[in-house]
Amino acid sequence: MFKRLMLYENVKSSLEQLTILLILITSIQLGFGQTFTLIPTDIIGVNYSSVNWVDYDNDGDLDIFITGSTDSWHGPGVTKIYQNNNGIFNEVSVGLNIGIWESSTEWGDYDNDVALDILFTGKAGSSFLWGIYHNDNGNFSFGGRLPNILYGSASWGDYDNDGDLDILLAGWDVSNSEPNTYITKIYCNDNGNFNDISAGLTGVKYAGVAWGDYDNDGDLDIIISGSSNTSPYGDITLIYRNDNGNFTNINAGLRGGPQKLDNSLGVNSGLI
Secondary structure, rough: OOOOEEEEEEEEEOOOEEEEEEEEEOEEEEEOOOOOOOOOOOOOOOOEEEEEOOOOOOOOOOOEEEEEEEOOOOOOOOEEEEEEEEEEEEEEOOOOOOOOEEEEEEEOOOEEEEOOOOEEEEEEEEEEEEEEEEEEEEEEEEEEOOOOEEEEEEEEEEOOOOOEEEEEEEEEEOOOOOOOOOOEEEEEOOOOOOOOOOEEEEOOOEEEEEEEOOOOOOOOOOEEEEEEEEOEEEEEEEEEEOOOOOEEEOOOOOOOOOHHHHHHHOOOOOOO
């Protein structure tokens, strides 16, 4: 039985708070006899977080990318990369200057320069945002953003099969003058410029989004989950079929469920 693949443990006393990040918290004996062993690290402990394995420097091994809050309740946020050097993970300074928490993160090469870039949503100080960090040979620069998103999720996917990665984004648009504006949008990648295609998707907060070709017709469909304040109301899970770039709700009859816990923690990679 698989348990959590990655988690942190907070140990508090009157004198100090010791936060230890553990990779593979327990040894798990699989049915075919393979054993996993706990690896202690010096990686910072965080909550309201997101974490990814990624070979950001193209050296052939997986590094660790982590965002989250270093406080037991809210902020300040951190955004860090730990480089893998023969199994030892060392923090590196690569230009990730915006510390975020309540975060969702995903890697993809949106500009086809053979270096993985970062797509993220989260909270930075008192601001809510989403954006892109562009990877230039292992150094990152902030590539801008569109709406300010809270309780969001974002994912790369080439919905129009033109060879570059587009963006699926959902969450609470706190930059909108209208209160409680929830969105789910597709932004088409046009030579690195991202434009809303007005796909007509139901907006959600406490969002989870993913691409996948469920009907094997060669283009990426969408599944979204979260809390909606338009029809259909409440906690929802919807599948939209992609027909040559037009998206239709297939009314799959999936049961909607509360997403508030997992997605406010930025869990978007199936690790928990």
